[in-house]
Amino acid sequence: MIIMKSENKAATMPLTQLLSDLKTSDQGLSEDVAAARLKTVGQNTIHRQKQQSQLLIFLKNFTSLMAILLWVSGIIAMLSGSVELGIAIWAVNIINGVFSYWQEHRAAKATDSLMAMLPTYTRVHRDGKVKQINALDLVPGDVFDLQAGNAVPADARLLEATSVQVDQSALTGETVPESKSVEFTPGEGKYAESNIVYAGTAVGAGTAKAVVIATGMATEFGKIASLTEKQSNLTSPLTLELNRLTKQISIIAMIIGLLFFLTATFFVHYPVNQSFIFALGMIVAFIPEGLLPTVTLSLARGVQKMAKRHALVKDLNSVETLGETTVICSDKTGTLTQNQMTVNHIWVPTGEFTVSGQGFVNNGQVEKDGQPVSKVGTPDLNRLISIAALNNDTQVENNGKLKKPKILGTPTEAALVILCQKAGFDTAAHLKIMPRVKELPFDSRRKMMTTVHREGNQLDIYVKGALSDLLGQCTQIQVNGISREITAADKESIDAANEKYAAQGLRSLAFAYRSIPFKNQTQVDGLEIANAEKQLIFVGLTAMSDPPRPEIYGAVKKCHEAQIKIIMVTGDSQLTAKSIAMQIGLTSDKARVITGAELDTLNDHDLKEALQEEIIFARVAPEQKYKIVSTLQSMGEVVASTGDGVNDAPALKKANIGVAMGVTGTDVAKDAANMILTDDNFASIVAAIEEGRVVYSNLQKFLLYILNSNMPEAVPSALFLFSRGLIPLPLTIMQILTVDLGTDLLPALGLGSEAAEPGVMQQPPRAKTAHLLSKRILWKAFAWYGAIASVISTLAYFFANLQAGWPNRALLSSGVGYSRATTMTLAAIIFCQIAAALNCRTEEESIFKVGIFSNHIIWVGIVVEVLLLMILSYTPVLQSVFHMTPLLGQDWLFLCVIPIPIVLVEEGRKWVQRKRKRS
Incomplete structure (x- = not known):
């Protein structure tokens, strides 16, 4: 059995000892040994926790508290003798559950993310030969080859390395590749050992030979995946809120049912069995059967709107959670920045140039006609550009798509x-004109790269590298195209420019050259580091950075206005992190920067205190990101965490909302996240948060709309009871169902599509103590909208009876007259709903200001509910089922007038409310 060493130990121990512990050599394993070892340690793959079966996921949509309440309501309806009613309620529950499953299944596409990141084949040394094998079959002790463009298949220590640079951003979040070499240097931060390469990273340049020290779940990649999979999914605030709402509605319905049972038994002196059935009917009436499908469809509508704004939400309930977000823990690279290194400045002894999209602007000087120089026009810039172009092994392919x-x-x-x-x-x-005749590759010790070019009888030696290493090899400096001896003052100027760029979080690169006469090929072959990289002529510096996204400035400002705190959590350096944070307005220069090393020394109390101030986290490891998110949640914050790398996945899974980058993000991050940005744009997060707030506001609007019809549904039954049956029941159970499942739904969906009211992002996130069913909504639903609708529907009932000759003729509980009266009651409730749908569109703003016809879905719903009323009234088959009959012309005239005073009265209330708020 091979003893697995930690990467740190594997990096520092003598190579001979490591090979001995791995029971291998620098020539690799034999096929027999590798096969035996594969049986022992298993395949080089990531073992994910067993996924929940699709059947259980499907059934989950039928077992929420609201769904259970509907199942029980159906049973109650059947027990009360209304079998059709029970079947209809169950049908609604089934349709809603199927729709929810379909919507979430479509949004959350199952991908095998971890395997997608690993290469399929690897060149491995076995039995003294180089063979191409499936990366799944790699085992500890295997020796394999790497070259530019390869993904690293396992954690390994380098045996040979030539100019190797590895992109570790998926693990560290750092933009700049790590230089790798055979010799050990610790580096800064985790995964920075120079002689170790890690699974899931990619080789950007160079070639290497390495021995496998860990595979599968034993790799750093596997450890992060394991940490991610251990996190359980949090219950969304909306789910908790709907559960709370269901309990509240259940209690209200049970209390009302009990009151009606007691009244029917002891006041009306109904038989107990009939009183019980009557009470069950009232319970059914007070349960808003249309609420769950309306919520689901509204959330689905929110998902569709977010998708248009480049945010793909995988879980419907996550839509509303976004609106509650109080803190965003944001990665820097690829989220706040463009994840594309860009040269910002060029410094040469004659001046500094700022690089724009069009060319170079000479700082402090006026360009010709005030325009940037599109072509380099000075000898020093010409020379620097020549070195930058020719001393370069990278290709950039522009693809229009x-x-x-x-x-x-x-x-x-x-x-x-x-x-x-x-x-x-x-x-x-x-x-x-001047082809490359030799190259001295970059290595991490001297931190320079040299290319030699021949032009006729001259050799030009072009050098680029770190200023600290290159400047010491320079004896001259070029000024206005003329070389002279470099002085102490020159070096001070160069160092001052370099320090200025470093303070801005920019990375500088120095350029130098040397020209010598060409003699013969032997001379070229003899050029080595010692005799080529000396007596150089210093030319200048470039300063580069991963620039902020252009739209990030407005997005950050919007978050601050919405009182949402943004905390940068990055694997990059302190200087770069703080520079970007200040540049985009994320923090001031007073912000505290905590490194991963310092974070390890902080206890929970100290970390919580630090999180209350302006703060940036730099050089953090994956488990530390997770710790930050967990601590914020323990402080009562609703946390959205963004990221694109493997290192971000645990924090994405732990957060209330995990937000992954869709373009540059790894599949691991996408799997762990609740939301994926299809444009990798932080501004899309802010747009999604705004949409989340709108969704919650709209949920309250259609909750108000749905509940307001409960009062006019209950009052007719109360009239029947308190008149001791003298007033026949003005509304039947099937007619109540018509309201709850028919006329309620489409206008409510229209409210779910209502646009944001002004100032939605100038308000703080809603408090955790705030609830969907607030006292304000209850008051408006029952004591205002509901009371108005109850009075009008009762008047409509007596209006119909008045037309039939009442009070000279007693009210009848059967016949055409009675059916017309109940039809009129139902119709009055529906026309009150028309007014309520318009009134519920805004909290304070006038409906005439936002546009009475601006929400087309509401008007479609209004037309449909009127058509439904007409179909039930004029279709003979349905008339008998719903106890309805055609209405007369004067009835329709009465009904059409109903919405006008209701809307005007509500407009008056809103006007008073706005006036009070202004004063």
């Missing part, structure tokens, strides 16, 4: 390629 160009190489060199393109430099043409 992609927003970002494809980079074949390192991001740093890609930034130089794009810089040269802006300068109008034709690299291919220059290479024909």
